[in-house]
Amino acid sequence: MAADPIESPPFWRSKSLEEMTEAEWESLCDGCGRCCLVKLEDEDTGRILATDIGCRLFDAGTCRCRDYENRSQTVPDCVTLTPEAVRTLSWLPPTCAYRLIGEGKDLPWWHPLVSGDPQTVVEAGVSVRGKVHANEDEVGEDEIVARLVNWPLRWPAAARARKAGRG
Numbered sequence: 001m002a003a004d005p006i007e008s009p010p011f012w013r014s015k016s017l018e019e020m021t022e023a024e025w026e027s028l029c030d031g032c033g034r035c036c037l038v039k040l041e042d043e044d045t046g047r048i049l050a051t052d053i054g055c056r057l058f059d060a061g062t063c064r065c066r067d068y069e070n071r072s073q074t075v076p077d078c079v080t081l082t083p084e085a086v087r088t089l090s091w092l093p094p095t096c097a098y099r100l101i102g103e104g105k106d107l108p109w110w111h112p113l114v115s116g117d118p119q120t121v122v123e124a125g126v127s128v129r130g131k132v133h134a135n136e137d138e139v140g141e142d143e144i145v146a147r148l149v150n151w152p153l154r155w156p157a158a159a160r161a162r163k164a165g166r167g
Contacts, residue, residue: 012101012113017083028101030111030121033063033128034093034152035079038136038144048091050152052133053144060132094155095126109162125156 008014011024020028038053057066057075065071071078079085081098092099097107107114110124121127133139133147 010113012097012107017086017098017102027113028097030095030097030126031063031118032093032095032121032126033058033060033132034126035081035096036063036065037128037132037152039091040145040148048153049148050091050150051144051147052128052131052149052152053139053147054128054132054135056135056137058132058135060129060135063127063129091153093152095159108159110159124159126159128152 011020012028015024017025033054034050036055036058038051038055040049040051041047042049054060055065055075055078057071057078058064059066067074072080079089081089083102086092086096086098086102095108097111097113100107108124109115110120110126112118112121122129131151136144139147
């Protein structure tokens, strides 16, 4: 009987953000949708405040961009994540795989690359599915300020806990 070959570590443990292929980079996105929520900056403090309002291109049902390839043309202030941007954007959710890997941390149990199941993002409470009030084109500017929420910039309790049989 042949010995089991030694498995090489997954790419996110063995490569820096800069070393990843485009496919590897894109697969880090867990599809939570938190980065696609409208954020406001407090002019006095510079603090970033999150809302439960989605970008005009955000599909709240799938938690994906409706026009990912052309998003920067349609939404000029849409931020394209790069390794440099990941390390400088203070508003990236603490659950964001790009942020975690950029900080030298591992992916959590609920990330689809770890669990093998995109539904674990929803089970862990990380996904914005069912939590988005509307898209920005559906609300007035004055209403956006009234939709400030804290949860997009926090770890959900279920995401911190390890599920039995997972991880």
